[in-house]
Amino acid sequence: MKVMVSAFVAALVIAFLAPVVLDQFGWSSAEQYSSESVRLD
Amino acid sequence: MNFKIFGAAVFVLATLLFNPGWAEEAPEVDRTSTGGAQTLEDIMARQAQMEVDETFRSENLGDPANAAPISDELGTLGGRSDADAWRGIRYNELDPSTQVRGPAVDVLIQDGGMSWYQLREGPVIAYGGGAILGFVLLLVVFYFVRGKIRIDGGPSGTKIERFKAIERFGHWLLAGSFVALALTGLITLMGRSFLIPVIGLEAFSTLAVGAKWIHNNISWAFMLGLVLTFCMWVVHNIPNKLDWQWLKAGGGIFTKSHPSAKKFNAGQKIVFWTVMILGFSVSLSGLSLLFPFQMPMFADTFGFMNSILGTNFPTALAPHEEMQLSNIWHSVVAFLMMVAIIAHIYIGTVGMEGAYDAMGNGQVDLEWARQHHDLWVDEVQAKQGKGESS
Numbered sequence: 233m234k235v236m237v238s239a240f241v242a243a244l245v246i247a248f249l250a251p252v253v254l255d256q257f258g259w260s261s262a263e264q265y266s267s268e269s270v271r272l273d
Numbered sequence: 274m275n276f277k278i279f280g281a282a283v284f285v286l287a288t289l290l291f292n293p294g295w296a297e298e299a300p301e302v303d304r305t306s307t308g309g310a311q312t313l314e315d316i317m318a319r320q321a322q323m324e325v326d327e328t329f330r331s332e333n334l335g336d337p338a339n340a341a342p343i344s345d346e347l348g349t350l351g352g353r354s355d356a357d358a359w360r361g362i363r364y365n366e367l368d369p370s371t372q373v374r375g376p377a378v379d380v381l382i383q384d385g386g387m388s389w390y391q392l393r394e395g396p397v398i399a400y401g402g403g404a405i406l407g408f409v410l411l412l413v414v415f416y417f418v419r420g421k422i423r424i425d426g427g428p429s430g431t432k433i434e435r436f437k438a439i440e441r442f443g444h445w446l447l448a449g450s451f452v453a454l455a456l457t458g459l460i461t462l463m464g465r466s467f468l469i470p471v472i473g474l475e476a477f478s479t480l481a482v483g484a485k486w487i488h489n490n491i492s493w494a495f496m497l498g499l500v501l502t503f504c505m506w507v508v509h510n511i512p513n514k515l516d517w518q519w520l521k522a523g524g525g526i527f528t529k530s531h532p533s534a535k536k537f538n539a540g541q542k543i544v545f546w547t548v549m550i551l552g553f554s555v556s557l558s559g560l561s562l563l564f565p566f567q568m569p570m571f572a573d574t575f576g577f578m579n580s581i582l583g584t585n586f587p588t589a590l591a592p593h594e595e596m597q598l599s600n601i602w603h604s605v606v607a608f609l610m611m612v613a614i615i616a617h618i619y620i621g622t623v624g625m626e627g628a629y630d631a632m633g634n635g636q637v638d639l640e641w642a643r644q645h646h647d648l649w650v651d652e653v654q655a656k657q658g659k660g661e662s663s
Contacts, residue, residue, distance in 0.1 A: 243498075
């Protein structure tokens with residue numbers, strides 16, 4: 233039971249980390265659709 | 274009585290299978306009166322939801338070889354009339370010049386969107402949803418016909434470790450993320466048809482945004498779980514002669530015999546390879562949907578198929594077409610996986626006494642293990658006898 237719950241928690245942690253990591257590598261929607269000069273972030 | 278229920282289930286499934294879910298083809302039309310252009314019959318056929326062969330206009334794009342001299346009326350268009358040019362734009366056959374920079378900016382109109390939408394909203398939902406409901410119904414019937422598979426003579430009370438913690442972690446990582454992906458995928462695919470009428474547009478909007486976020490991001494956990502379980506269990510899932518014996522005995526499901534098996538029996542091996550092959554495929558099409566401009570998949574696949582099979586699949590695909598094909602493929606493979614996993618969940622929970630413990634706490638009853646995985650028990654006990662760990 234503990235292993236099952238920890239695997240579910242790990243899945244959630246991976247899900248929350250995924251967009252952050254992808255963003256670090258430049259895989260964000262903003263990077264894909266706009267150039268640096270017009271981006272607000 | 275049970276056979277009557279079984280017969281009714283077969284009838285329902287057959288109805289679902291043979292119910293025409295796609296459009297009827299329109300009869301051939303004589304277009305000489307319009308000079309090859311669209312006729313009233315074409316329009317009427319479309320209104321009647323029939324499938325009209327569009328090549329009479331999608332391939333009628335003018336011919337630059339017949340270009341009139343520059344001094345003539347159509348000279349500047351290079352042999353194409355305005356109507357030719359607009360048809361070219363509509364069917365994405367024109368090569369426009371643009372100063373806009375970015376992926377797919379030279380696709381002005383993507384005509385395939387409607388047929389993709391109709392396929393997605395029609396047959397994919399009808400047959401995919403029907404397959405899941407039909408299969409659940411079949412399992413309910415099976416449960417009433419066969420009943421729960423019990424441990425012959427009852428549990429022994431002695432436990433044996435079936436799966437280590439890391440194996441169960443990999444399994445639940447894969448299983449938990451798959452269930453989340455299946456539910457959010459079904460919401461994304463079917464929500465427009467089934468949820469909006471019930472919960473309304475505003476509530477569905479929030480739900481759909483959340484479902485998309487979960488689906489896109491938990492997919493990485495699924496892929497990690499797939500790799501983990503593959504690495505841990507592939508050695509035990511290589512088919513051998515024993516599997517054939519197991520299959521010939523029907524796994525002992527109806528005969529109540531117990532064909533010999535090692536760590537995984539033939540039924541489990543089928544589930545393993547189904548999950549691995551379909552999981553790999555659904556991951557690839559999912560990645561293609563996540564990164565449509567970086568990971569187009571179908572043009573290369575079609576090119577490969579054409580070179581091997583001599584087929585004539587299109588290899589010049591707009592990013593939109595890639596996404597449409599990936600989306601349909603993703604849905605179909607996901608439905609197949611869902612059906613397989615529903616069977617797996619059934620046999621691992623309500624279908625068989627003692628089976629859930631294997632993944633629950635990793636400890637199964639020794640008698641259960643002897644009846645379903647006798648050769649594996651012998652191996653484990655032989656190793657323990659030598660002082661090795663299992």
